[in-house]
Amino acid sequence: MLKSISLGALLLFSFVAIGQNRVQIQGKLVDTSGNPLSQATVMLLLPKDSSLVNFGRANEQGAFVFKNVKRQPYLLKASYVSYVPLQVDVNPAQEESINVGALTMKPISKELFEVVVRTAKAPLSIRGDTIEYNAGSFKVPPGATVEDLLRKLPGMEIEADGSIRAQGQTVKKVTVDGRSFFGSDPKLATKNIAADAIQKVQVFNGKTEAAKVTGIDDGKKEKTINLELKESHKKGGFGKITAGIATEGRNEVKGNYNKFDAKNQVSVIGLANNTNQSGMSFDDYQDFRGSQAFSWGDEADFGFSGNNRYITFDDGDDQMGVPIGGRRDGFSKNYSGGANYNYDTKKTKFSSNYYFNQSERLIDKISSTQRFFQDKTQNSADTTNQRSFSANHRMSLRYEKTIDTLNTLILIGNGKLSFGNATQNSQIFQQLLVQNNLFPRNTKLMNGSNQQSFSSQNSAIFRHKFAKKGRSFSASAGYNYANSDGAATQKSLNQFLNATTLRDSIQAIDQLTNNFSTKTQVKSSLFFVEPLSKVFYWESFFNTSFQNNRLNRDLSDRSTAGAIARNDSLSRYYDNNLTYNRLGSSVRYSKDGVNVTVGLAAQHFNLTGDFRRAAGATNLATIDLNYLAWIPKIGIDLELKNNRYLFFSYDKSAQEPSIRDLQPIVDNSNPLFLRVGNPNLLPSVNHSLSTGFNLFDAANFMNFYSNLSYNYNVNQVVYNQSINANGVVLTKPMNISGGESYVGYFGFGFPLKKTVSTLNINADFNSAKNPLFLNDVLSNTHTNSGNISSRLSFTPSDRITLYVNAQFGLIHSTYDKSALPEQTIYNNQYGSELNFNFGKNTFLSYNLDYKVYKNKTRGLYQEMPILNVSVFKYVGKAQKSEIRLTVYDVFKKNLGVNQNAFQNFVSFEKTQTLSQYVMLSYTYNMRGLSSPIRKN
């Protein structure tokens, strides 16, 4: 233990213990001219490991004394600002007091001190007569050689011929990591090694070669430079590949490879399979995108702060980003691959990637739906088979430049080019039930489509911090463009089975459609923060956007003889402009875990447009919608003691009507279900109140989350459905106020036995009242739905882990006023997962997922036990290979099942899906495989 003494006293220290095992050590510190170094630090260290035993300061005369210290060998160390630290050995024998005399400290060369220590802020290391410093502290341009680096170093001179002088003496030798580099010519090393490979430069006086060979120190010293290379751990590469063959003609192969160093990350990935895996896994995505897997601060539409920011990941083909996950129903063949490059330095970050994916998918499904009206019920049983193909090329670029400590610029560009085609054959058997009379009908649909689309999203964000603390300004600009060019054929044959005349009984449609649409958007946002005090901040934002949508739809009828005639009533051309402006301001209070934001914004829309039968035709309807909304905002976030958080917020949002809902033209894409728009629609407004409490108890491994919210809708877009005598439904959107919902979520996780067993319980509910408009009669649907689930994990050892879970879901709908039957739907799920390590790197795992679907009202029931079992073994010394045998869907029960109840509509759908197969696969992972049997 270190005993130390009052330091401010000018002189000396007393160690109050007296005995024979004690000794006094004294001396004096002077500079090279013999002047005393007053206040120099003097330390007594243990020679074996430099441990500090005692310390003190020299007095005005430079003298120091350690009284009564333990009798043992010491390393006496003295240090003084801008002097080379000095070390002397002190070995007390029997004497009571040792005087080490006057010790001379040498100053550190002025340029070394000023340039290295003060200017470059690089640590100086002193080892005897060697002084070394960190080369990384001296900036040289990329591609520079060691010679360029040495030029920058204090005390170094490079002659015209490349020879080096250090502290005035010629450098005879350059070593790399202590070893001679290509003989004795020092220039070879300095001219050929890249500066950024160097970690440290050491300059010292080495023994001559002759002295080394003979072992006789001839006293001659040569100036030597040693270059220490950077640690290699910052460089690396890893990758893995998996290939599998299976019964039923199933195969899969996937692989990725990454290479990185301190600044660059390069990765490639690819997959091909006919096992329904269309996207990469989330882990693979993270490896693929590296430092750009999550992008913070790319939000260019500034608004009220304190709103939670979400990072979204794309799980389908419709989005701009790289698709993740996606195990879909049906049967599909998938190919995808891409490359990503990131360059990251403190000042500049650049990222680019290209990704291609294509998928061919076959779907066979049967569905039954029921749609209720006051006096009629429409039952429908559909059989559909569909084949679709899609291919997408995606490119993205991102550049971030930290111009200086106050200014940052971000440029982002994304582009996507897609091709797709699809054919669909459906057989629809419909029964219209009108007061116990049945009107059956049979429809055959044969649709085909072919389309190509392009979209591009670009934005620039500039952030500036002012010298005044807390004041900042951001500006962004964006340009988005999308177009879509498609052709579709639509053939349908409708048979009314109990019609009396032939003319009434058959309706045939044979149409060709060409669609071309473009969407162009230009936008900009500004954001400004002004600190009003240390705890109050005033934040303001402005958003402006102009968007143009254009569509040209040419629809032609094809007669049985094959003659093609344009159908003016179903063709259309429109050109819409949406101008959006929002100006808002808020005051935020932030102190010691209390964060409160109160603000108000004015939001203005102007939506103009016209609808025509063709580009040059007369205008059918003009829309000129101007709408101003005041948007208040309240947010309260409290961080309470012991990781407990409480929050409350009020938000209002206004959403402009969609163009499709505004078009005053009948859309007969589905002849049994017609749509017509409503040019008088107003924007819909939503009020939302939300509150929640979260708790994280690290000591007890426990957490609790809860959230409750209430939503109220004004001018909600609700579709008025009317059904005619033939059972054809026509929908028209209307604005209705009064829809509301209560939504809640709770989660609780706690250990039953710490580190061995954890129980998680989650529950959510949604109680909604939605307006329902049937045959011009307004009523309400009350839908209550909820889920409760729990998961028990049992992780007793490294050899075995077991997870069991159950979930119960319920949807219950009732109706006001109308005599529609109430609906009750159950979606239950039970699951279990086991991972077991037999030892010798052999593992067994299974995953059971047992789903039960039930519609009580309609007597529908489907149960689906899916069990996957696999056995795998790591092979090889480094455990880099894995052989795995997997049986997917042991009971051969896999189906895509989907049931739904919404408003006056209930459906139940079953899709034929990839079922049982047995796969043998091999994985090679360059980094070796671990035993990932625990899943948190």
Add this chain to the structure above:
Amino acid sequence: MRKIALLLLILSFSAICQEVKTEGIVQYERTTFWANIMSRLTYLSAEERDRIKLTWGSSDEGWKQKMTLAFTENQSLYQQGEDNAEQGWSGRKETFFLTKNFASEHSTDYIDLLGKSYIVDDTLHAPTWKILNQIKEVAGYICMKAVTVDTVKNQTITAWFAQDIPVQAGPERFFGLPGLILELDVNDGDVTIIASKVEFKKLTNEFNLKKMKGKKISDAEYNKIIADFIKESIKGERNPFWGLRY
């Protein structure tokens, strides 16, 4: 000769100045690099560690917190500094007040740890420092390097102490060097605590603390709580430092 005379003059002047360089306040910036901390967790596979490093490593600018140290020759108080909410959020000020009295060799730390309030009250136990031959500048002061090992959290600690501020105080629970510690580096850059400003002034009521309640424990008991929690968390495959100061 004249130069030497001048140097002497400067030296003696600075010696006089050093008299008052024993009392004041240091502002530190404490930066936590979570990517480093997480990629060290022993229960992760090589693949998972690389993933953390590659995803977060290059853009990890660290999570920053301000800390202050009030010091005299005889005592010091280390606590969380004034937080500024430029980023749109202000966190709760932790109960984390470390007081050391070098004259009476006594330490009293008020720490909220794992949901409980403790008063860690004990005699001073300084770490065993090793002094190394490296110097560098921190906040305008030439500092010398010292290292030690935190055996409880299994961390290597590097401290840089000012040669010309003869005070043995320091940030976090570290002290006992011949000069004020102006920079502390935990585990090779996982957490850095670097002085941004050193202000010398006569301190008056800076050491007054409001009354705080808590369970009184010794250094050894405090270390045991931490060691047990780390052991248990690693066994349960959780990052212990989500709930524990690194």
